[in-house]
Amino acid sequence: MRVLQGITGAVVVLGIFSSVLRTLVIPRPTRSGFTQIVHGLVRRPFQLVADRLPEAESKDRVLAPVAPLAIVVTLMGWLACFMVGYALLEAAVSRLPFQDAMVESGSSLFTLGFASGSRVTLNVIDFCAAATGPVVIGLQIGYLPTLYAAYQRRETEVTLLQSRAGSPPWGPEILARYAQVELLHSLTELFRNWERWSAEVSESHTTYPVLIHFRSPKANRNWLIALLAVMDAAALRLAFNPSHPKAEVRLALRAGFVCLRDIADLRGIPYDRDPHPDDPIELTYEDFLHGVARMADQGYPMERTPEEAWPHFRGWRINYEQLAYWLARDIDAVPAPWSGPRRTTVAVRTPVTPVDRRPVG
Structure with a gap:
């Protein structure tokens, strides 16, 4: 004994x-x-x-x-x-x-x-x-200051995105607002910042997994929905504007889905590591057109028609949609367009972002 x-x-x-x-x-x-x-x-x-x-x-x-x-x-x-x-x-x-x-x-x-x-x-x-x-x-x-420092760095960029992507953020809204204020040339800086943000989140959220469930100070903000919005904006940019510089856009997009894959590997979530660009996605073409209409309303320039851009956009989104939807449901992220269903709510199709208006005259 x-x-x-x-x-x-x-x-x-x-x-x-x-x-x-x-x-x-x-x-x-x-x-x-x-x-x-x-x-x-x-x-x-x-x-x-x-x-x-x-x-x-x-x-x-x-x-x-x-x-x-x-x-x-x-x-x-x-x-x-x-x-x-x-x-x-x-x-x-x-x-x-x-x-x-x-x-x-x-x-x-x-x-x-x-x-x-x-x-x-x-x-x-x-x-x-x-x-x-x-x-x-x-x-x-000693662990707590490191944890909360990583949390604050994550939330700073999420908060900055609110004025650029609405609340909760949405990919088409980012491009629409940049077109609205005639700052499309600044998109390169946005994608460069989010490439670094994705790398930091990948490192901190796999080393300290509890950060995945730390929620933003405001109910209408969420780190995962913000990342998904930036990735969708990058995919839309590549799909509609093939003649524009692509390096920073593609790097931000890749850093985003690598971040999601690192978190999925830690949590044991299975996913296709090499999806085919023609594989189906959950986002419907009708919802895609709804987002494109928002961009067009604000004067976003498009070199391709929606029909021509859709296969390209789908080929990029197949890399991250499944994991983003799974994690959004798991952490019960704030409902947002193009982010899939939650545990007890269906997918949000109607944008909930406010419409900014320019001064007249």
Whole structure:
């Protein structure tokens, strides 16, 4: 029995140490089963409530605390598991009942010292437990500034996009607004910025997966919908304007769907790595024409007709549509045109962006 307790305790302690290292220390995409389970359990009751609410704003208010709460619960789960693991080890190397071993373990883990005794056989385990508690808490405290710095960098660009793409953002709206204010020459800068943004999000959201579920400060903003809008704008630009510079547009588009694929690889989402340009997409030609009409209303110049541009646009969108729709449903992103259905709502076809008007005279 004591041998079994010792083996179980060692497995628990080493397994939780592995989870801590994978989550807080190792600077590369790694999956921790423990944190995934905790985050899923924390999110489930909030998601059940959100699924029963009709308004996107109400859903956002319910889901906003999930990711920060999951971080706190994960820390508490780590400490609780360490306490149980060290208690099993102490019960194995001494004749303490498990209840007394839990008191000894908790006293050492949280450096309280009230249960310390003269048992020489427990000194090493007590010292390890006493070091574990502060180290794990210190790592978590040091982890938070890095996490929130990545979140703030992500949201800065999303917020800047609001005046350029509407709220929530929409790909055709980006081109329409740039045409409206006669700034189409500045699109290169926009795509260059979002190429870098995609690279940063790919790195931060695979290293710290909890960021995927961090929601924007405003209910009508979302990092994934913003990225999808920029990618759609890039695909439309390539489809309708083949004579214009393509380098920055194509790089931004590729960086965007590479970002989505990196996140999908981390989460174990299957997808076609080499889709054929003629494969079907979920966006209908009717919805495509609706977006093109918005661009035409604001004077966006088009070198191809919609019929000629549609195959080119579809050939680009096939690279990212499936993953974008899956992730938008998974995180319950704000409903927006061309972004697919959500968990409890159908796809949005009518643009919800306001119409800016130029001064007359």
